[in-house]
Amino acid sequence: MTSPITVTTQEVQSFHQAIRDAETIAISGHTNPDGDCVGSCLALYAYIKNRYPDKKAEILLEPVGERFRFLKYADRVTQTPGEEPYDLFFCLDCSDSGRLARFGETFEKARHTVCVDHHVSNQDTFGEYRFVNAEAAATCQMLYLLFEEPHIDFECAQALYLGISHDTGIFKHSNTTRQVMEIAGALIEKGVRPEFIIDETFYKKTYIQNQILGRALMESILLLDGSIIFSVIKKKDMEIYGVDGSDMDGIIDQLRVTEGVECALFLYEKEEGLFKVSMRSNGRVNVSEIAQTFGGGGHIKAAGCTVAGDVRDTINNIAYMVEYQLKQDSEND
Ligand code: AMP
Ligand code: MN
Ligand code: MN
Secondary structure, three states, X not given: OXXXXXXXXXXXXXXXXXXXXXXXXXXXXXXXXXXXXXXXXXXXXXXXXXXXXXXXXXXXOOOOOHHHOOOOOHHHEEOOOOOOOOOEEEEEOOOOHHHHHHHHHHHHHXXXXXEEEOOOOOOOOOOOEEEEOOOOOOHHHHHHHHOOHHHOOHHHHHHHHHHHHHHOOOOOXXXXXXXXXXXXXXXXXXXXXXXXXXXXXXXXXXHHHHHHHHHXXXXXXXXXXXXXXXXXXXXXXXXXXXXXXXXHOOHHHHHHOOOOOOEEEEEEEEEOOEEEEEEEEXXXXXXXXXXXXXXXXXXXXXXEEEEEOOHHHHHHHHHHHHHXXXXXXXXXX
């Protein structure tokens, strides 16, 4: 049984003290914000609004996906930081300053910084106050533990539920612990409607999103006797369908559940010759380790990186590392 993650009373106090000591606060997260990243940023914003209404908080994030826009405060997300350095900069669900992309400079200039995260690849030099636990299923789970429960209102609860449900693959990945379910239950008591959040933000697809999913599955290829599956979508095809990265979110999950697969790879071309790589493992392969060799990172079973160059070389290199890990794993059996 997995034991619950904990934050100490002292950690809760220093988290709150950092907010109390600040007048201006920036809340930010990783590039290509996913459910946990958007959820964390909106939840913290809602919490500060409720608990510390006199603070001047801003959410600095890349534009949030259409499917998250019904959430309260999603319309407050901005890409334009204030001119003056912020007193406090929250970096949420983000393993390193490079992943803050265009907000990295604002982070560097801030008077104080806080990092709340759960990536195994998070570097321990990142952030002045650090609340980082790779055992946590989601950054939203950590925030829930850092927040004072009575000050979590419906808007905040909804955003936390979004993050926890997405990063657990809708409560089914191995990070779904008793504590995760108990937190989800507490959020439901705050008025969250699971079927609404899950359908609106996870399962619902536009026609075009379904088409590109179909295309990626049709063109997927098995390697290493079916232990690896990969699929690639080129820029010109993305243009034909009129899709961007956020339209292809579920593709990797569908590839991963292919019978016999140990490791799934999905690549799409962000710019000419520059590929975003998503990797998922079914347990025997540590994909975070592989992603880190390409300058990326993530979790043991879900990681990513961005790689320039010939896409076949990238796939061959990754396949070689997967094969090596699988061999090591069978030797250890
Ligand atoms: P993705 O495949 O983009 O859904 O990412 C899977 C996991 O790996 C997520 O938790 C991401 O935050 C993380 N991740 C993806 N790309 C990177 C990267 N370049 N550096 C660090 N972590 C990453
Ligand atoms: Mn994330
Ligand atoms: Mn996360």
